[in-house]
Amino acid sequence: MAFSYKKPFLSADEAASALGVEVQTIYAYVSRGLLHSESGGRKDRSKRYRKEDIEQLLLRREERSQPGKTARAALSLGQPVLESSITLLGEDTLFYRGKDVLKLSENQKFEDVASLLWDCEESYPFDTTWPKLSEECIGILNRLEGRPILDISRILLPFIEYEDAKAFRKDHKTYKKTSSSILRYLCLFSSGKTSSEGSISETLLSSWNKKKESSNYGSKLRLLEASLILSADHELNVSSFTARCVASSEASLYQVVLAGLAALSGPKHGQLTERASTLLSQSTGNLKKDKLLLEEKLRNGENIPGFGHPLYKKGDPRGKKLIEMVKRFYPNDPNVQIYLQFLKQVEELIEDYPTIDAGLALVSKVLQLPKGAGIGIFGIGRTAGWLAHAMEQYESGNLIRPRAKYIGNLPEV
Incomplete structure (x- = not known):
């Protein structure tokens, strides 16, 4: 067509x-x-x-x-398979419920954007105090120290669900309250803290980067807010579609998020962020050496992660935005210039544009975040979108049940 x-x-x-x-x-x-x-x-x-x-x-x-x-095309970057009021993808930007996401990333808090995605017009779901981890969860969290952030979240979230019987009530107020708690729990799992009083971005930054008194703390916080906001939703990507399928069975919001985390862990989805971060770590600042490194990868048949998005012919606007913000906030930092130069080399060599994965990898390096923080940001941010899709699917009342076209052996006569 x-x-x-x-x-x-x-x-x-x-x-x-x-x-x-x-x-x-x-x-x-x-x-x-x-x-x-x-x-x-x-x-x-x-x-x-x-x-x-x-x-x-x-x-x-x-x-x-x-x-x-x-039918086959619809399930592979083809035509829409269901209706949604959450995210609209444009050629050079995207919109959450009609709001330009690139503009939201400049001055909004992640919690405010999550509330927008959840269509919280009557009440603000983050007005409540932060939850506190139980002694049992704290003990498990201590034993899991050093494990990948997504693994920690997948292990601990079922314990939280077991302790939260109220989350199984089926009404809009409960959905939104539970959603805000889940986001904060994921933040605690990722930061290693047992509770907090600040925003999600402040909590993560205070744990991952201790230099709060530095002159560029505001820039660091804005980059982290922008990263979470730009990661929050992207229509029916594989993890969001998985989340909607699980929600259509009327499983709990906790199980929806666990399903989304499972999909995000794959090498073709969230792990692209970590692969892009590993690639960026190999940059040396020497144009000749870096070019040889990249050419060797191509000769070996390796894919260069973090570049080229099938939905954006002129480049992923989310990746572009994060790179532009880094350039603006760190115009004279020599280490940042090395990373930017490396990304430009890749872009020119493979003739494609950086995606949000490259943008998140860059932010992780610039902010000197711990290993795995990039996919942690992606996971926390995207959880806001999964929860929005779950609530929208609950509202529809429909069970998602596609049909398969059988191509195997025919039954014997």
Whole structure:
């Protein structure tokens, strides 16, 4: 199905051209409920149409002629398979419930963005005090010291669920209260603390980077907030789709997050952040040596992690944003310049752009965070999105149950 428009909204003429119909037919589609029109803004009286709606109409045509083909494509970077009001992906930015994420990353707290994702208009779920780890959890946490952050979270979260019987109540207020507690617990697991009084970013930074009195503490905190915000959601990525599938069975929010963490642990998802961090650690600052290193990896058939995203032909805006912020906050730091130079070398060599994985790896190096912090940031940030998807799926009441096309041996007659 050919569809070349990149922007999220189309004019009536563009919609008609994409569908191969007259503009009057577009208006007829609206009146029949097949398309939804929206105002172009205060100064623009014309109507605009969502690209996803146009794609759905095209998809319906193709389904009638090739039903198997479109079903397979939908599960692999293809057409939307379910409706969501959480995240809209654009060509050079993305939006959480209509808010530009790149702008949110500049001045918002992660907790405020999580509340936005959870559609918390009536009450703020982070007004309550932080939870405290039980003696049993503290003992286990001490024994797990040095283990990967995601592993610690996957081990301890079931203990927290067992102690939180109220979390099984099925109402919006409980969902949001439980969600805020889960995020804070993940923060405690990652920081090694038993409780806190600050924000999630402040808690992580105070544990991972002790130099709070340094002159650039504000820049460090903003980079960490931005990293969490930009990681929070990315529509139906593999971990978010996994989370929605689990939520559709009406499993608890704790089990939804455990499922998301399992998907995130794979080498094609969250582990890309750690691989990008390992690659960045190999930079020397010597252009010739670094070029030889990268060329050797390519000759050996190795993939360069942290570059190239299939949904963004002009580069992942999340990775771009983190790199731009690092450049702005650390314009004269020689070590930072080595990392930036290395990323630029990779970009020129493989002719592709850095993703959020490269951005998180860069932030981890610049802030001198401990090993595994990059995927820890990704995991805590993305948990906010998993919880948003879970609540949206609960609201729909639908069980996600795709069908498989059997291609094995036919039964014997």
